[in-house]
Amino acid sequence: MxxxxxxxxxxxxxxxxxxxxxxxxxxxxxxxxxxxxxxxxxxxxxxxxxPSDAQRQMLDACLVSIAEHGLVPSVQAARMTLAAGPDAWQGAMAAGLLGMGTVVAGSTETAGRFLHQVLQDATDGDLEAAAQDHLTQLKIDNLKVPGLGHPQHAGGDPRADRLLAICDELGLSGRYVGVLRAIASQAPGIMARPLPINVSGAIPAVILDAGWPLEALKAVPLLARAAGLSAHLYEESLRSIGFIMSHQADQAIDYDGALSGRETRGAEDQ
Known part of the structure; x- marks a missing residue:
């Protein structure tokens, strides 16, 4: 720019x-x-x-798949912001969207750019060789594979499976889905652990094959999560849990910093 x-x-x-x-x-x-x-x-x-009918259906499927994801950090930030300022819906919504980084939701863009790079490096269209080269480099650098792996769905992310199935059914699966599957087929052997395709890998593959521009990829999870955040903020306005979450954080996190003189004397007196 x-x-x-x-x-x-x-x-x-x-x-x-x-x-x-x-x-x-x-x-x-x-x-x-x-x-x-x-x-x-x-x-x-x-x-x-x-969009064509197929493109609209694919976009809808992507938006629905990640609109809601429970009390992740970005949702907690939004709800606690609204609890602190009940009239500031715009601030609470902004807090939630600003919390969408490379770990939560924004990982869709990271995975999409990774898929794009592997595709560009596929000499003579050899996706398997390009996938192997990139995975090997990730292992050398001790980095995660974008778009693969899930802490809860180790046997496979059901959202990813469904999105890929829909893409196949709509006849949209192309280069990006192909390279994602090539990466997924080789990753467990190279990285020496199970690495199923997750929803952050499936979304860029299917929506890019549908014709969505790479430069606007982050717009998809942003729009989806705005809907989910709206639900959380409405619920927060009806029955607030923002300060409950804050209190739970106080209870769950131990202080290991230096003690003041007063605190030290108090401990000795006991």
């Missing part, structure tokens, strides 16, 4: 005048509102063209 003087002062997303609002070349009120579903609109907004 260029910083400083810009040479292309244009946007192709939306414009308006006194009589109409245009989004991606379509009249918002006459062509879109009430006539298009939100997933179709999301695709249209990002890419500029509406």
């Amino acid at each position: 260029r910083i400083g003087k810009q040479s292309n002062p244009y946007t192709a997303i939306a414009t308006s005048d006194a009589h109409s609002i245009t989004v991606r070349g379509r009249d918002l009120c006459h062509d879109l509102i009430g006539k298009i579903g939100f997933s179709d609109y999301f695709w249209l907004l990002v890419i500029g063209q509406p």
Whole structure:
């Protein structure tokens, strides 16, 4: 991204005048509102063209698969923020989305870029050789394999299995699903442990094969988790657990720092 003087002062997303609002070349009120579903609109907004039926189904499946994931750190951050400021839904939502890093949810982008790199390095289309080279380097560097492994679903992430099955059924599986499967087939032998495909590996493979741009990959988990966070924030506003979580943290985490003189004397007196 260029910083400083810009040479292309244009946007192709939306414009308006006194009589109409245009989004991606379509009249918002006459062509879109009430006539298009939100997933179709999301695709249209990002890419500029509406999705095919198969593309929409694949996007919907990805969004549904990760919209909700329990009380992960990003959800806890959002709920505790709302507990501390009940009028600050926007702040609580932002806290949750900002907590989506390379470990939780943002791992989708990491895996997608890894798949893309392996594909680019596949000489003459040899996915197996490229996968082997990259996995070997990860082992040398003592790094995890993006998109593989799960602490709970060691026998296979059911969300990933379902997404890949849908992609096959829709006829969308292509290079990215192919390279993911090549990596998954070789990883256990090279890394010497079970490494099933997880949902963060399946999502980029299926949605990139569906035609979604790599540069906008993070938008998919962000939109999905915004829906899940909305549910948690609504529940938090009705029956708050934010301070309960905070209290549990106080109880669960022991202090191992230096003691003050007063604390030391108190311990000796006992």
